[in-house]
Amino acid sequence: MQKTIAIIQARMSSTRLLGKVMLPLADRPVIWHVYNRAKQCKYVEEVIVATSKDKSDDEQVHHRFCLLT
Numbered sequence: 001m002q003k004t005i006a007i008i009q010a011r012m013s014s015t016r017l018l019g020k021v022m023l024p025l026a027d028r029p030v031i032w033h034v035y036n037r038a039k040q041c042k043y044v045e046e047v048i049v050a051t052s053k054d055k056s057d058d059e060q061v062h063h064r065f066c067l068l069t
Contacts, residue, residue, distance in 0.1 A: 003045050003046065004043050004044050004045055004046075005044070005045065005046045005047070005048060006038040006041065006044045006046070006047045006048070007047075007048045007050050008031065008034055008035060008038060008047065008048070008049050008050065009050055010031050010049050010050065010051050011051060011052045011054075012051070012052075012054075013052065013054055021034075031049065035047055035049060
């Protein structure tokens with residue numbers, strides 16, 4: 001049986017809304033809500049948060065999101 005993986009794109013350098021994945025929504029970053037909903041999916045075995053090649057994306061997402069999970 002194949003493993004189902006959800007990959008969430010989390011770029012901080014969006015041109016239209018900079019840092020949108022980290023904007024607060026009900027006292028948590030948007031990415032936190034998306035990640036937790038994906039984790040609840042019955043057929044998803046693993047959830048991955050992917051950033052861009054820009055190292056600042058990695059640092060910001062890690063420090064602001066990964067420490068909350």
